[in-house]
Amino acid sequence: EFQVVVEEMNIMTTIFLRYDNLKVYYPNSKLATLPIMNYYRSPDMGDAVDFSVNVATPPEKLALMKERLMHYLDNKKEHWYPGSMVVLRDIDDTNRLKISIWCRHTINFQDMGMRFDRRELILQEMMKILRDLDIEYRMLPLDINVRNAPPINSTRMPTTWALNF
Numbered sequence: 001e002f003q004v005v006v007e008e009m010n011i012m013t014t015i016f017l018r019y020d021n022l023k024v025y026y027p028n029s030k031l032a033t034l035p036i037m038n039y040y041r042s043p044d045m046g047d048a049v050d051f052s053v054n055v056a057t058p059p060e061k062l063a064l065m066k067e068r069l070m071h072y073l074d075n076k077k078e079h080w081y082p083g084s085m086v087v088l089r090d091i092d093d094t095n096r097l098k099i100s101i102w103c104r105h106t107i108n109f110q111d112m113g114m115r116f117d118r119r120e121l122i123l124q125e126m127m128k129i130l131r132d133l134d135i136e137y138r139m140l141p142l143d144i145n146v147r148n149a150p151p152i153n154s155t156r157m158p159t160t161w162a163l164n165f
Contacts, residue, residue, distance in 0.1 A: 044081070045115065046104045049122055050089075052096040053135050061133050062088070062097075068129045072122075073103055079118050081106060101126070 007017040014031055016024045053062075066086045073084040084103040092098050101122060107114055130136075 044105055044108050046102065047115065047119060048103075049101040049119065049126065050098065051126065052092060052098050053130070055091060055095050055097050057097065057135050061135055065129055065133055065135060068133075069101060069126065072125045072129075073101075076121075077106075079106060079121075080104065 005017045006014060007023060008015040011028075013025050013027055016026065018024055053065075069086045070084065073080050074082070081104045084101070086099065086101050088097055089100050090098040103122075105115060105118065
């Protein structure tokens, strides 16, 4: 994968101008089998940031978190188009609410560095909001008592295991 500029297109070949100004001739029959993306004409890119919070978080705090995240995105018109969404997507492992921020950049795929800079700003704002609202994610403790396990009466255990209970 590399970036080149089309210098000239003919019936049989396409001539690309590489970053070092070397002209590269490709047969069109070969190009027809390759995925080609035009970065400068690609549409503006969408993005998603997924995170989880404790399922016991009060609905009022979740609504306030969503409102503050939307306010942040709506006030960054130079970074994001209108129509961003913050959605509660799922419950994982019975103790985590999976939340997603969906937004659309005002840049396209040609500037990946800028994309990650903007994602970092969303993550920083998200962490600030979660801290301000005292919203945490923690795994719930799970007690397992193996002292009262039933005896093992199987002959399928490895021979190197000692049965000293």
